[in-house]
Structure formats: C-alpha cells, structure tokens
Amino acid sequence: MTSQDIAVDLTAETQTALERAEAKHRHEALYSDRAHNIKQSAVRDVFDISIRPGLVSLAGGSPSLAKLPVDLVAETAKRVIAEHGMTALHYGGGKGTEELRELICEIMAEEGIVGASSEDVVVTTGSQSAQDIAAKVFCNPGDVVLVEDPTYVGALNTFEAYQVEVEAIGMDAAGLVPEELERRIAELEAEGKTIKLLYTIPSFNNPSGITLAAERRQRVVDICREHNILVLEDNPYGMLRFDGHPLTPLRANNPDDVIYCGSFSKIFSPGVRLGWALVPKHLYRRFYLAAEAVVLCPSSLTQLLVTEFFRVFDWRGYLAGSRAVYAERCAAMLQALAEYFPAEAEWTTPDGGFFVWVTLPEGIDTYPLLYQAIDAGVVFIPGAAFTPSDAPSNKLRLAFSGVAPEQIREGVRRLAPVIRAAVEANAASLR
C-alpha cells in the first residue's frame, strides 16, 4: 500500500463519517413527537447486565421453566409442523386461530371468567402488544391513562409512546384505594383532562406483588364506569396464586367495561410470544383491525404449537406444580429478607406472582444502589422504573420467579450489606 492509497482511504473514511454526521443532524428533525417519549426500559438495562456469569439476578420477571417437559414441547412442535405444515407455516387470520381462541376461553374459565366467547378474543404477540393496541385505539396525545403506583414498566413505555399522560394512583396493602381513585379522577376532570383507561394488574401487581382485595374489585370497576373510563385489566399472574384459588378477575362480571389481557408467557413460555385480549363485543372490531395493522396476524406456528401442547399436556397439573415452585421461592425470599435485611426495611408479602417490593427509609435513592449491588454480585430493579415520575425512589423490586431458593438466599445475602450501608448513611445524614 502506498502512502497515496492510505491518504485516499483516510479520505473515504472521513467522507463516510462526515456523511453520517450530516445525515444524523438532518434526520433529527424527522422524529415524531412521540419518538422523544420512547425510552430505554430500566428493566432492559438490567437485563443485559444480569446475564453476566456469577451474578444472582433478582431483576427479571422470568418464569421458571424447570419443570416444563421440554421434550414433549419439542415432540409436539415436530408433530404440528409435520402434520399441519401448510397451516403452521402460512399466514393465518388476524384474530388468531379459532382453536387457540377456544383454548383461551377454557383457560379464562379456570380463572373465573365463565362463558366468554372465542369471538371476542384477539390473539396478540404477547400481552404487551395488547396494551399497545389499546393505547392506539383509545388514546389521543394528552389523554390520561390511570395506573397503579407502582406499575409494570413495559406498560409505562407503551403508553408514553402514545404521548399519554400517565397518572399513578396510590395503593395500600389491599391494592388500589377506591377513595384515592375517585379523588384523583375528580381532580383530573376538574382540570379538564380526558381520562380514557385505567390500566391495572389486580392480582400480584408487577412490581409490588400486591393484590386488589376481592371486596374492592367491583367498586373499582363501578367508579370507572361512572366516569366512562375503560378498565384495561392485565392478569398474567392470575393463575399463579399460591393457594390455587385465583381471585375473580374484574372482567368476570363486567363484560362490557373491561378489556382483559392474558398471556402464555407466565403459564407456559414467553418464547412463543403469545398473549390475548378479551374485548367487549362492541369494541372488538376496531381493536382487532388495529392488531392486524401492526402484525397482520400472530404466528401460525406458535399458535398451533400452544394449542396442541395444551391438548396433550396436563396443564392444570403443571400449573399446580408451578404454583408450588413459586410459593417455595417466595417463602425463601421472605425468609432471607427477614434474616439479612436491616429492621428499617419493609417489604410486601405476596399471595402469588413473581415479585416482592421492598421499601427503604425515606431519603434513600435505590438507583445508585444498583451499581453497588452489581459489584456485590446481585441485581435488582430500582423502584423509579415503575412510576411515571422522574423522582428518586426508596423502593426496589426483587423477583423470586426465575431463581432457585438457594440462589435467592445468596442474592439477598449479597444485597443486605448494600442496603444496610445505605440505611446507615441515610440515618447519619438526618442526624
């Protein structure tokens, strides 16, 4: 290579860099207003970190697949493709297959939603996609969506992409507080706001593990109905109540006022990316057309796999086993917290689901603690991720779902000195 060649190469490289910089500058003006609202999820930040070897991850809300008969799943996949390849590998209808929508009605019946029609079900690419569609169909920029404080970070990201104003409503140990809900609705209406949806995870809320008490459930729907607010009920963990008796979903007795979102991610596998929405009959058409405009149709292959697997597999027995696994893991976490954490820390005692929510004394910001925790060999999600507010949070989410009991114990043991130091420093600063 002559020096002239090098000069030419450098020029070409410089040229490319300059062109890119110019395009970057020029394209900045092209982003939609909503694009500026689309943020990296804090969960995702931590997702990348938490796969480092040696770390104990109490971060991700992954289901345990340890007891899933993987060979039966594999065999079933082979069979549905070999026997129904021309269906499994082709386009399907935008609503999902009739067979899967019927299975979904059977599953919902187990949860307490009796008599739902497969005609009112839309199969979606995970239940995240159902939330995206609900926001698309109902929310103009500036409209208000009510959520629980705290709530699922993925839903927050989805709503914010539609330039919605997300308003968080306080919970106590029995879930959303009806009086608080009414008060906040009245305030927002007085400000002239248009409230479109209440997004709620009534059973084993992500991230808090809190469950909306049975006696509050109808009251919450009634308040929303009075104010013409649709309820978007997200119930991925409903079947995972430790005692095996799911609380009746809000949708059960309110078919006209609740859009219900379910998911195969927690009861079977997140990898098939299948969830669903059960939609009030009068809202169904617009909802499903919007679903179609996003993905055309859900995967025929994973739909057939799930339908056939649930047909040959004792899924009710498997769920009973899963509940026992999660109950054991939750107990391990609660016990380790009691043993290792300082007395100043408080936490929830969930009846099901995947998460424990820890509250530290006021004044502590859990976000910087994350990096100390990583140095100590454990990962969690800081509480600030789960509210629309940008304020620091003294909370943190610990997931017990995806980790074996001894690892949970080890993770809590590693985290304890970080928490203890923060509590002591905070107390010292107040003196």
Next chain:
Amino acid sequence: MTSQDIAVDLTAETQTALERAEAKHRHEALYSDRAHNIKQSAVRDVFDISIRPGLVSLAGGSPSLAKLPVDLVAETAKRVIAEHGMTALHYGGGKGTEELRELICEIMAEEGIVGASSEDVVVTTGSQSAQDIAAKVFCNPGDVVLVEDPTYVGALNTFEAYQVEVEAIGMDAAGLVPEELERRIAELEAEGKTIKLLYTIPSFNNPSGITLAAERRQRVVDICREHNILVLEDNPYGMLRFDGHPLTPLRANNPDDVIYCGSFSKIFSPGVRLGWALVPKHLYRRFYLAAEAVVLCPSSLTQLLVTEFFRVFDWRGYLAGSRAVYAERCAAMLQALAEYFPAEAEWTTPDGGFFVWVTLPEGIDTYPLLYQAIDAGVVFIPGAAFTPSDAPSNKLRLAFSGVAPEQIREGVRRLAPVIRAAVEANAASLR
C-alpha cells in the same frame, strides 16, 4: 320452568342487551382520533371468502410452500427445542438474537447489500411491524408519507392508523417516475406539508409487479435526500427475481438514508412471523426501543428455528427452485390472460415477485366485479384497495404465487367472461 322463571330470564336477557347498548353508546366517545382511520383491509375481506372450497384464489399473495421440506422444518423445530429449550422458550433481547441478525446480513449480502452490520438490524414480527414502527418513530398526525401508486394495502392501513397523509406518486413501466416525485414533493412543500418518508417496494411492487429501473434507483434516493425525506424500502420479493439476479436495493449504496425492510415470509414461511429492519446507525436506538415498546422481543422460538433451519438447509438452492416455480406460474398467468382476456384489457409483465396488475378501460369499476367473479368461482383483489384514494379503480390485482399453473389457467378462464361483460357494458354506455 315456570312462566315466572321465563319472565325473569327474559328480563335478564333484556337487561344485558340494554347494558351493552348503553356501554356501546358511552364508549363511542373513547376512541382515539386515529381509531377512526383504522379500516378493514380489502385483502382481508377477500381472505375470508377465498378459503371457500372450489374457488380459485388469485387474491392472496401467499408464497408457495410446496417444495419446502416440511419434515426437515419439523425435525429442526424439535431439535432446537430439545437442545436449546431454555433459550427457545424464554424471553430474548429486543433486537432479536445475534445469530439471526448475522444470518439476515448474509441474506442481504446475496441481494446486494454488502457489509451491513448485525448491530444495525432489528428483528421484527413480520415486516409489517417494521412499517408500523417506522410510522410510530417518524410520523406525527398530518405528516406526509409518499407511496407508489399503487402500493401495498397493509402499509396503507398501517400509515393511516398514524393519521398520516398518504400521497401516491405515479409509476410507469420502469417504476416510480423521478420527475413526478420531484414535482409532487415541490407541490407538497409549497403547501407547507412536512414529508417524512417515501415508502417504496422497488422490486416487483405489490400489487403491480412493476420494478424500479436500475438507472432510476439512485436518482430516487438523491431526490429524497435533497428534501430530507427518509426512504423506507420494503423488499420482500427482492430475491425472487426470475432470472436469479436481484437488482441492487436502494439501501446498498445509501446506508444513511434508507431504512430497509426484509422478511422471511416470502423466502421461507409467513407462519414464523419474522421480518427485519436494517436501520441507519444514527436512527437505530429510537427504532429498536419503539420495537421493544410494541412486542418486548420477537419470538425466541421461531428465531432459533429459522436460524438453525437456514444453517442446515440449502436455502440458496431452495430460492433458485422457488424462482423457477414463480416464473412458471407467472408465465402460465400471462399466457392465460393473452388467451382468454379481451383485447381491451392490459396487464404488466413482471420480472419477479407474486403479482400481475390488470388495467381495464376507463369507466369500469372493478370492485362490483369481485362479486360476479366469486359467483364465477374465482377471487381477485380490486385495484381500489391499493391507493389511498376512495375513487373507483379500473385495475385489479391477480396473484400467481400461491396457485398451481393449471389452477391459474382455470381461474383466468373463469374470470374472463366477467371482464368481457364489463368491457362490453362500459363500451355500450359510452356510445
């Protein structure tokens, strides 16, 4: 059952019906402005009809899977689940797996996009989803998206859901006319419009089958660059040029100005619902975060299946075979059209892809002909579906991709008398 029971039942039923009517009325106010733009796709209307037994469907653009080794797909699915179940059945990263993104770069290299980085690829739930994300990230309500006239109905539905103004630019036999593009951009800019995207299917446009000539390709990108318009290049059929030499995509020499959408639907299987976007580096982060906000992550299972299947399968040989299949089907359609259709009809002669576009004399509306065609035992898609305009169209789309040559011939034979009668009636009305 006593008469009193019946009375109570009737009352309950009436009550339910009244409640639903009331909810329907009340909820009408909750729809977003964009929801009113979400329409049933005409293709989907016909999709439901075209699965009736006995009908010849020249409607849906389904790939031929006849030569796909379904048993090898089945065996591969079994193997990836059995060997990598804990990955295949779990959540994955929002961008898609590294292995699939590398395979996608290999595939794009075959099409003429050399040196693309897997870091710039986002795996999506079909390429429809990539279009949805592009609209989400770049388009405010009222922004303009330019499209070809005619263009893909699914993209029209997606854009309209974002309340975008879709402007169709004329094509001739060599595709988008650069002078027409410049003229229309100047007009729109003079009207104060903000143009964000040119959505184009440069190779074997759906529905017209027309290909943008090689000598026009750079000119089209240059015009867009001068006016700061991003090019959204949709190239699902690029590898299916009958002569086996794909035309160089717009993206190849314009990495900073083109978002490129590819798909496994036409080269492998629509049932796995996997497509991708190759995004300019400086736009990547926002694009992928928006993808994540919609579906969290693409299906791990179908990603592993595609990656492994393409590793063990001679996909280049299979694509050569697919091209021969489509070339034969296209030839059968062109021959049948020449044989059966009246002299007044004209049609395109595609170099690849799935579709022939028929133009009837002015004054004929092909939409009502659809119902006559169904009575005659054949289905097509009326031309009006493929433009943003509501005006009647004298065009129709015939798909040769999913039907065997003898069926194509039979379909055209059944359609011919319907066309002939329309041409004669139209001529008579002009006399």
